[in-house]
Amino acid sequence: MRRPDNTWIKPPPPYPPIATNGTSHSLDDFICMTQGKGPGTVHSLSQFVHMFYKPPNFQQNTATQQNQ
Numbered sequence: 139m140r141r142p143d144n145t146w147i148k149p150p151p152p153y154p155p156i157a158t159n160g161t162s163h164s165l166d167d168f169i170c171m172t173q174g175k176g177p178g179t180v181h182s183l184s185q186f187v188h189m190f191y192k193p194p195n196f197q198q199n200t201a202t203q204q205n206q
Contacts, residue, residue, distance in 0.1 A: 153177055 139147040154177070157163050167176035181189065 141147055156165060156168075168178075170176045171180050173180045
């Protein structure tokens with residue numbers, strides 16, 4: 139967003155804009171599941187689970203180990 143004097147209220151994010159002068163939007167690039175097209179990476183379900191899943195007692199075990 140910009141102030142009336144055209145200075146930034148907050149700088150724009152580091153990723154490319156959704157809309158530019160040449161396109162109405164680039165949302166298709168953001169939701170595309172083709173590896174290498176658009177920002178980010180595409181993972182299979184097993185890759186996603188391996189990357190983000192932590193067993194339910196992970197934090198409890200970590201806290202218990204830190205208190206010992």
